Amino acid sequence: MCKLFIATGSLTKQQTLKLIEKAASIFSKTQKDGFGFIAYGSSGTVATGHYLEPSNYPGFKVSLPEWVDCNRIETGTIPSNVTALVCHGRTATSRVMLANVHPFVSKDTALCHNGVLSWIGSGPEPKAINHCDSEQFLNWFNSMKSPFNNTKVNWSGYGVFGIINKRKKTLTVAKCGSGKLSYCSNDNGVHLWSTESHDLELLAKSLSPDNATKPLVMRPNTVCCFNISGKAPRLLSVDNWEGFGSVATKSADWFKSMGTTTHSSPLSYKRQWPVNDTDSFPDWEPSPVQVLGATK
Numbered sequence: 436m437c438k439l440f441i442a443t444g445s446l447t448k449q450q451t452l453k454l455i456e457k458a459a460s461i462f463s464k465t466q467k468d469g470f471g472f473i474a475y476g477s478s479g480t481v482a483t484g485h486y487l488e489p490s491n492y493p494g495f496k497v498s499l500p501e502w503v504d505c506n507r508i509e510t511g512t513i514p515s516n517v518t519a520l521v522c523h524g525r526t527a528t529s530r531v532m533l534a535n536v537h538p539f540v541s542k543d544t545a546l547c548h549n550g551v552l553s554w555i556g557s558g559p560e561p562k563a564i565n566h567c568d569s570e571q572f573l574n575w576f577n578s579m580k581s582p583f584n585n586t587k588v589n590w591s592g593y594g595v596f597g598i599i600n601k602r603k604k605t606l607t608v609a610k611c612g613s614g615k616l617s618y619c620s621n622d623n624g625v626h627l628w629s630t631e632s633h634d635l636e637l638l639a640k641s642l643s644p645d646n647a648t649k650p651l652v653m654r655p656n657t658v659c660c661f662n663i664s665g666k667a668p669r670l671l672s673v674d675n676w677e678g679f680g681s682v683a684t685k686s687a688d689w690f691k692s693m694g695t696t697t698h699s700s701p702l703s704y705k706r707q708w709p710v711n712d713t714d715s716f717p718d719w720e721p722s723p724v725q726v727l728g729a730t731k
Contacts, residue, residue: 436526436549436550436615436630437466437523437524437525437526437537437548437549437550437630438461438462438465438466438523438524438549438629438630438631438634439521439522439523439524439547439549439595439597439616439628439629439630440454440458440462440520440521440522440523440627440628440629440630440634440635440638441519441520441521441522441597441606441608441627441628441629442454442519442520442521442625442626442627442628442642443518443519443520443606443625443626443661443663443668444518444623444624444625444626444667444668445477445516445517445518445623445624445625445666445667445668446516446517446518446520446625447515447516447517448513448514448515448517450517450642451474451513451514451517451520452494452495452513453641453642454520454522454638454641454642455472455474455484455495455520455522456492456494457637457638457641458470458472458522458524458638459486459489459492459522459524460492461524461634461637461638462489462522462523462524462634463489463490463492463524465524465526466489466524466525466526467489467490467526468487468489468525468526468527468531468536469485469486469487469489469523469524469525469527469531469533469535469536469537470484470485470486470489470492470522470523470524470525470536471483471484471485471486471522471523471525471536471537471538471547472484472520472521472522472523472538473520473521473538473540473545473547473599474513474514474517474519474520475514475517475518475519475520475599475601475606475663476513476514476515476516476517476518477514477516477517477518477663477664477665477666478514478515478516479601479604479664480511480512480514481510481511481514481545481599481601482495482509482510482511482512482513482514483508483509483510483511483538483540483545484507484508484509484510485507485508485509485533485536485537486505486506486507486536487506487507487531487532487533487536488505488506489524489525491505493505493507495509495513496509496512506533507533508533516666518606518663518664518665518666518667518668519599519606519661519663519668521538521545521547521597521598521599521606522547523536523537523538523547523548523549523597525537528551528568529565529566529567529568530565530566530567532565534564534565535565535567535570537569538599539567539569539570539573541570541573541574541577542577543600543601543602543603544573544576544577544598544599544600544601545598545599545600545601546569546572546573546576546596546597546598547569547596547597547598548568548569548572548594548595548596549594549595549596549614549615549630550592550593550594550595550611550614551568551592551593551594552568552569552571552572552590552591552592552593552594552679553568553590553591553592553682554571554589554590555588555589555590555591555680555682556588556589556590561574561575561578562574568592572590572594575589576598583609583658583674583676584677586676586677586678586679586680587677587678587679587680588680589680590679590680591679591680591681591682592679593611593612593613593614593678593679594609594611594614594679595609595610595611595614595615595616595630596608596609596610597628599663604662604663604664605660605661605662605663605671606660606661606663606668607658607659607660607661608628608653608658608659608661609657609658609659609676610653610654610655610656610657611655611656611676611678611679612655612656612678613655613678614655615630615631616628616629616630616652616653617629617630617631617632617635617650617651617652617653618635618650618651618652618653619635619636619639619647619648619649619650619651620647620648621639621642621643621646621647621648622643622646623643623646624667625642625643626668627639627642627647628653629650632650632652635650636650655678656675656676656677656678657673657674657675657676658672658673658674658675658676659672659673660672660673660674
């Protein structure tokens, strides 16, 4: 199973570099097939890093002598104010190569995925240069107007995602019913997710040792979307998600051991909030009238 770390808030360049280094250190202990990240700044500046050997992560844009071999691709510059960061540690289910290290970037979308997916749609299977399911999913994702409303009929498997759209200036965090993702926050308005609660606790403490909340499991079958264009991110929506379909084969259930299937009732509170300069995670109360479009 791959590992994800996602952060959104107002992060300095130094804080961002520290989080990337900490994530690489933690993930490299179990994820041997690649480490990568994308950092998005409020100015629209983006930096990415892809490294084939996670245990040899040298630091972003570190100058190395010619006699040191480091298989890496780096783009951009870490912004002075980072509003979204997604890091990924890879355990391969397809070919181990630098081109298959997350994030996958296509058009304006950068995607990191933990999980295993198979195409079950009626049309031709989405293409991927190196046959990685995550790249296939991204290419399909970019072709759909409402991709999260169409995953169940087109894909089987499981997955959690950190997706940054540079054009829309959004961060999307999504977790299906059998994926693994935990959440915590700190007093500075930074929201953090990671695949394992223990990893999340270590990452949160590296950022703010004394004021991080206890990691809690993210609600399954949920998609959260943030506006990351300002100096501080704003929560735009929290939506139900059907997740993925299944295929009845002898080996179709092997991926269930990679996560815990949880059944949750649908969201019963208002899902959309007005955008303003002070929004973070706004307070909400269950609506006595509106429940996902139905009247009590």
